[in-house]
Amino acid sequence: MTIQAVPATTVIRRAYRLTLDPTPRQAQMLSHWAGAARAMYNHSISAKQESHKRWLQEVAFATYGPVALTEEQARKTIRIPIPSTPDFNAWLTGTRNFHREAAGKGLPVPGLRDDGREHEPWLHAVNRSALVGGLRNADRAWNNWMASFKGIRAGRRVGYPRFKKRGVARDSFTITHDRKSPGIRLATTRRLRIPTFGEIRFHDHAKHLQRKIRRGTVEITSVTVSRHGHRWYASLAVEETIPVPRLSKRKRTAGIIGVDLGVHTLAALSNGDLIANPKIKASHARKLARLQKRLARSQKGSRTWKQLVHKIGRLAHLEARQREGYAHDLANRLVKTWAGIGIEDLNVAGMTRSARGTIEKPGRNVHAKAGLNRSILDVAPAQIRRILEYKTAWSGTCLVVIGRFEPTSKKCSACGVEKDKLPRKERIFHCDACGLTLDRDINAAINIAALADVATAELPVSIRRGIVHGRHETPVEPPRANPFPTRAGNGRRRNVDRPARVIFAQ
Numbered sequence: 001m002t003i004q005a006v007p008a009t010t011v012i013r014r015a016y017r018l019t020l021d022p023t024p025r026q027a028q029m030l031s032h033w034a035g036a037a038r039a040m041y042n043h044s045i046s047a048k049q050e051s052h053k054r055w056l057q058e059v060a061f062a063t064y065g066p067v068a069l070t071e072e073q074a075r076k077t078i079r080i081p082i083p084s085t086p087d088f089n090a091w092l093t094g095t096r097n098f099h100r101e102a103a104g105k106g107l108p109v110p111g112l113r114d115d116g117r118e119h120e121p122w123l124h125a126v127n128r129s130a131l132v133g134g135l136r137n138a139d140r141a142w143n144n145w146m147a148s149f150k151g152i153r154a155g156r157r158v159g160y161p162r163f164k165k166r167g168v169a170r171d172s173f174t175i176t177h178d179r180k181s182p183g184i185r186l187a188t189t190r191r192l193r194i195p196t197f198g199e200i201r202f203h204d205h206a207k208h209l210q211r212k213i214r215r216g217t218v219e220i221t222s223v224t225v226s227r228h229g230h231r232w233y234a235s236l237a238v239e240e241t242i243p244v245p246r247l248s249k250r251k252r253t254a255g256i257i258g259v260d261l262g263v264h265t266l267a268a269l270s271n272g273d274l275i276a277n278p279k280i281k282a283s284h285a286r287k288l289a290r291l292q293k294r295l296a297r298s299q300k301g302s303r304t305w306k307q308l309v310h311k312i313g314r315l316a317h318l319e320a321r322q323r324e325g326y327a328h329d330l331a332n333r334l335v336k337t338w339a340g341i342g343i344e345d346l347n348v349a350g351m352t353r354s355a356r357g358t359i360e361k362p363g364r365n366v367h368a369k370a371g372l373n374r375s376i377l378d379v380a381p382a383q384i385r386r387i388l389e390y391k392t393a394w395s396g397t398c399l400v401v402i403g404r405f406e407p408t409s410k411k412c413s414a415c416g417v418e419k420d421k422l423p424r425k426e427r428i429f430h431c432d433a434c435g436l437t438l439d440r441d442i443n444a445a446i447n448i449a450a451l452a453d454v455a456t457a458e459l460p461v462s463i464r465r466g467i468v469h470g471r472h473e474t475p476v477e478p479p480r481a482n483p484f485p486t487r488a489g490n491g492r493r494r495n496v497d498r499p500a501r502v503i504f505a506q
Contacts, residue, residue: 019203034171040134055080100124127196133174172226229317245396256340258449268441270449342452400452413446
């Protein structure tokens, strides 16, 4: 009797984004559903704001009178509930049933609510899940604001929830999968079936996803349909069963790589490779400036003005897709080649802060700093880090984030002597102590790799297995050119340093 070992598996959550190719009628219907979700979001936000204003009035009244309370006591004593998604279920069900019956009988007059305003007569024609998705988004926005106001949420302060305006807010809606009915499924490799909506064609194909569904390793949980530029996309959220990620022999031999993201080059690796910056925004700057100039000279609301807005939106969408493509190319190369990746915890919000200053203390070199900010944002370091975080978790690679105050650029990678100053215009690092001459970005990448090596060495052996802690020598050969073929964080700055921390290790 032979016993075969069954490989261990794990379940991850991921999304497959597919480009849609709707007909003109379907595109109008998608806009209609997105507008319905936006209307439900605004309806929920309006009810929350009214309850909040009423609570503020009660608190203000309680602080006056013969038995006045302090503001702190009034805030703790007075309780007015904020409506959430379950509170709208009865209203939504009654409204949809009423208008469904009225539409069946051919009644043209919509019903009136208690406040005298008309019901939305189109609610019954939209999938209920899309409407509930708008209500849930409003709950999420309100909870984020409350958590940020109380100091529970990290990062920048979240503003007070506002209404979504048509033409300004992104058109999107979410349909959750219903296990009792056929729900969301792939009718073919070229067609997606959405409940109540029907089948809609893909611009490309979904053969890879269809094969996984037939094998039973993927289960669809929801679909989010959104419009970016002139394209409609369907993001299928799934629960996928994959084998437990393990390091291959080739990756164990490669060891740890240090990555220094920058503007002069997209990324410098500790092995001496320099990945050229594609400069996506600069490649479209002339065309964008020409369109914006024509837009400024046209009459707002005219047909020409609308056409120019559409062209500018398409160009911005093209820039975003190209930038995302380069980020995925870089992340795939790093994750598939090395067992460990070291990156810096960059303060992108602080790096791209305006130098305009105030009226009393105006800033200097404002125009040059604005150009530098555009170049930093064009690299999208936060997007690269986000992609690396989930790709390393799926592949078993170890991702180490180095503290943002580590002097990786000013420190010599050979002798460890740190310079007092290193101007940005000096592209070559020269050490006065040992005489090392090296590209400053490669020198920083080698320092990052050394810090990542130390951080992973402190991990338990069961987690650290397979990662080779080799010595990162200074490359003698000149750096190679861009290996890619040409193709079309927390914003708060803290006073304490952050040690290197491992995001994921296997």
